[in-house]
Amino acid sequence: GENVEQHPSTLSVQEGDSAVIKCTYSDSASNYFPWYKQELGKGPQLIIDIRSNVGEKKDQRIAVTLNKTAKHFSLHITETQPEDSAVYFCATGYTGTASKLTFGTGTRLQVTL
Amino acid sequence: DAGVTQSPTHLIKTRGQQVTLRCSPKSGHDTVSWYQQALGQGPQFIFQYYEEEERQRGNFPDRFSGHQFPNYSSELNVNALLLGDSALYLCASSLWTGRSFYNSPLHFGNGTRLTVT
Numbered sequence: 001g002e003n004v005e006q007h008p009s010t011l012s013v014q015e016g017d018s019a020v021i022k023c024t025y026s027d028s029a030s031n032y033f034p035w036y037k038q039e040l041g042k043g044p045q046l047i048i049d050i051r052s053n054v055g056e057k058k059d060q061r062i063a064v065t066l067n068k069t070a071k072h073f074s075l076h077i078t079e080t081q082p083e084d085s086a087v088y089f090c091a092t093g094y095t096g097t098a099s100k101l102t103f104g105t106g107t108r109l110q111v112t113l
Numbered sequence: 114d115a116g117v118t119q120s121p122t123h124l125i126k127t128r129g130q131q132v133t134l135r136c137s138p139k140s141g142h143d144t145v146s147w148y149q150q151a152l153g154q155g156p157q158f159i160f161q162y163y164e165e166e167e168r169q170r171g172n173f174p175d176r177f178s179g180h181q182f183p184n185y186s187s188e189l190n191v192n193a194l195l196l197g198d199s200a201l202y203l204c205a206s207s208l209w210t211g212r213s214f215y216n217s218p219l220h221f222g223n224g225t226r227l228t229v230t
Contacts, residue, residue, distance in 0.1 A: 004155075043221035043224050091155075099146040099161040099207055100171070103155030103157070104155055105154060
């Protein structure tokens with residue numbers, strides 16, 4: 001089955017700096033790549049997603065890049081703010097069965113003042 | 114617009130007991146999936162329900178079963194609880210468009226924290 005590796009496990013940045021989280025996956029058939037943010041005591045919240053026919057997608061301070069050849073994708077957060085502090089998960093799936101996602105192990109992002 | 118709601122928020126059970134968790138999907142959604150999230154880990158897919166039938170299943174034993182009702186709400190049942198079943202159980206909903214979930218990403222509830230002692 002699919003295996004998703006996520007790095008780093010923890011990331012500390014100063015407010016205003018950029019943060020980058022990277023994921024690699026094993027199943028070349030995966031074609032849907034969402035990113036979720038999970039705050040303490042809450043469920044994961046979708047922040048951005050990308051499909052395999054797109055190499056990059058941006059939404060305000062958040063961007064995701066996908067390299068299908070290398071089977072890796074990354075989350076970029078610019079101008080980080082304290083409210084960005086949370087655990088971030090990458091995931092993979094198939095658009096035909098997008099309910100079944102395989103998640104990475106998560107990155108705890110801490111934005112310090 | 115009501116999001117995904119789950120009940121109860123917390124639950125403590127003893128080994129060997131049975132538990133039922135409940136989920137109401139986001140308004141307009143017709144598909145419900147359940148995930149298990151162990152402490153410090155990413156969510157793991159348990160199964161998906163659509164049109165009151167289990168459509169996909171992850172690598173979980175038969176002790177885990179579910180149900181979907183005509184109003185799209187769902188239940189997750191776990192029998193013969195083990196200590197290792199202690200986790201956050203997440204319900205997620207989406208909309209089947211007839212071809213794929215292409216335009217309908219998963220929306221998660223805040224989960225039920227199950228502790229097995």
